[in-house]
Amino acid sequence: MDIFLQQVINGLVLGSVYALVALGYTMVYGILGLINFAHGDVVMVGAFTGLALLKALLAAGTGLPIALAGAALGAVLACGLLGVAIERIAYRPLRHAPRLAPLITAIGVSILIQYVAAILWSKQYLALPAAFTPATWQIGGASVTDLQVLIVLLAGVLMAALLWLIHGTKLGCAMRATEQNAEVAGLMGINTNRVIAATFLIGSALAALAGIMVLLYYGVAHYFMGFMLGLKAFTAAVLGGIGSVPGAMLGGLMLGLIESLASGYIGDFTGGVFGSNYRDVFAFIVLILVLVLRPAGLLGKAQGERA
Amino acid sequence: MTKAATTTEVQVITGVLPTTQRVAPMLSLSELSVHYGGIAALRGISLSIEVGEMVCVIGANGAGKSSLLRAIAGLVTPSAGHIAHRGVPVLMLPSFERARRGISLVPEGRGVFPRLSVQENIAIGGYARSDGAVKDDIDRIYALMPRLAERRSQLAGTLSGGEQQMLAIGRAMVSRPDLLLLDEPSMGLAPMMVQKIFEIIAEVARQGVTILLVEQNARLALRTASRAWVLEGGQISVSGPSAALAADPRVRAAYLGE
Ligand SMILES: Nc1ncnc2c1ncn2[C@@H]1O[C@H](COP(=O)(O)OP(=O)(O)O)[C@@H](O)[C@H]1O
Ligand SMILES: [Mg+2]
Secondary structure, X not given: OOHHHHHHHHHHHHHHHHHHHHHHHHHHXXXXXXXXXXXXXXXXXXXXXXXXXXXXXXXXXXXXXXXXXXXXHHHHHHHHHHHHHHHHHHHHHHOOOOOHHHHHHHHHHHHHHHHHHHHHXXXXXXXXXXXXXXXXXXXXXXXXXXXXXXXXXXXXXXXXXXXXHHHHOHHHHHHHHHHHOHHHHHHOOOOHHHHHHHHHHHHHHHHHHHHHHHHHHHOEEOOOHHHHHHHHHHHHHHHHOOOOHHHHHHHHHHHHHHHHHHHHHHHXXXXXXXXXXXXXXXXXXXXXXXXXXXXXXXXXXXXXOOO | OHHHHHHHXXXXXXXXXXXXXXXXXXXXXXXXXXXXXXXXXXXXXXXXXXXXOXXXXXXXXXXXXXXHHHHHHOOOOOOEEEEEEOOEEOOOOOHHHHHHHOEEEEOOOOOOOOOOEHHHHHHHOOOOOOOOOHHHXXXXXXXXXXXXXXXXXXXXXXXXXXXXXXXXXXXXXXXXXXXXXXXXXXXXXXXXXXXXXXXXXXXXHHOOOEXXXXXXXXXXXXXXXXXXXXXXXXXXXXXXXXXXXXXOHHHHHHHOOX
């Protein structure tokens, strides 16, 4: 088995998920200057609502592709609403408050969502129905499943669509204008509150789909799953340059690859002292290195710009 | 009877008024005050601007000029007073709705979007418009300001100060405002460029847009506008036709350096 190729494939899958979640962090940061620490928990809600819908649809005798599409749609709607509600209730009243206030609120919202989820869906790991056994192909000594291909392709399509939305539509232009100068955007007749709500809606919809991907990939959902995933996606956003949309895409993919390759080889490098169960460590080594060496990230806009 | 009432309403709405009825002023302020915390920036400003006028407010740095325009555009909430635009109170409207009504502010420091292209900056002026003529208006702006046409795919942040000022005025014009508020358009520009900008402003006025210009450069402002107010410490100290103000010994001593 070719370990390198295998870890690249795994890394791309993981990285696709990180990238989708990182986009939500970076878009909200770009427009509000706020780290939405509840974003990882929106992913978790996406996984649970997706799981519930999937079970219900399959129990009703729906075919697998339709059940998946229905679960994805339902999760997107639920998370979109949740994201818009979080902004409206928790962040908008604090828009002009000192920066610490919305930050602490974000942590509060995160904990609230986790415990509501624990009440709704229990603190157990909930597993996928047994219907899922992905088909596996062998490529050059590595194996790849149809689910992995689906995740990477879907993430690619979503990111291309997002870039088109941001650079090719009127809403996207309003989003960029609001990000650069919200006050002047208002002078242009742009309802900036609505643009900000749309930003949360889009980020949360992407988070919902990422949640379903994680659910299908690992086969389980858990009320605390958004915490580590959120931290890693946040790391990916910082790596790419927080506030930069292409940066979140690049940072997500890179973090997925780094994590996979490092955990694939750590046993060899340390003579078996550390195993791949140390994989979570690498994301945070990356975070520390970026913050020390290049705080603006790979594609961040640190250099002074003329205004 | 119902029919008669409806007809009158339609006349008011479409602006087809009987000749005896007075047209509402473009803008009227009464007893407008603005405070920042405990500091008064404006203290009871009352003034009225008729449709199609080009007027100015002059005053030293810190006199309250920007606060006045920002209050009219909805960027600061006045602590007291009233603002009516074409007879309609607008104090409760957020800035984006005032912009959609036709009140357009070109802010101090221009406020172009630095990481949008020149073309995107201009087009965003037409954001709230749904008629099909936005593209024609953009072409007219480019015809009036060929420097912008040459640089249309450049990022606005890379333009010179004068070009950014042109862009900010052009962008405002694409929204088809009926009231244009200009906050120190000459600030920080070389004399040649100032002249160019004021030619553009004169052209905009010729097209029938009502203009309220705010300037520290009193000589230039008084030459361009028909009426003027002098703002001192948040209050109007002198007002009248520009020619009269330019001849007023107090104004000459304090603002024209004579
Ligand atoms: N955001 C603000 N917070 C506190 N004070 C302000 C603010 N903006 C303006 N001021 C004060 O209000 C007064 C008027 O300012 P401004 O309207 O900017 O005057 P001008 O445009 O004529 O220079 C000044 O004393 C200024 O320091
Ligand atoms: Mg000022």
